[in-house]
Amino acid sequence: MLGIRLDETLEHRLDALAERTQRSKSFLAKAALLRYIEEEERKQYENDLTVARWEEYQETGETISNDAMTDWLESWGTDQEKSCPTK
Structure with a gap:
């Protein structure tokens, strides 16, 4: 379990988004943290x-x-596209 303290501005933004999206604040916070x-x-x-x-x-x-x-990159998108060069 994790508890986070948000500043007032962020808390208001989260409240507003939760209301607009009809999602819980926990759902939104978890999604943001996952991303x-x-x-x-x-x-x-x-x-x-x-x-x-x-x-x-x-x-x-x-x-x-x-x-x-450069030779390889210039071949991209052509009918004669070349393989990636190797060492």
Whole structure:
């Protein structure tokens, strides 16, 4: 169980939204918290992935050239779309 103290302005906004949507304040708060947590988890996953990629690069020095990436991107949406370049 979680209890949260809201400032007066936020409390009034939540009350108004609950009334307009005919949802409980608890329902709205739970939905908002769920969205926030999912977004923060996604950001953390992306950050972890970026760090892992950076560490791999530092160990191997392997990259994909800008020309290869540009060539691939320019093929998007054409009949001759190319596969993603690999190291």
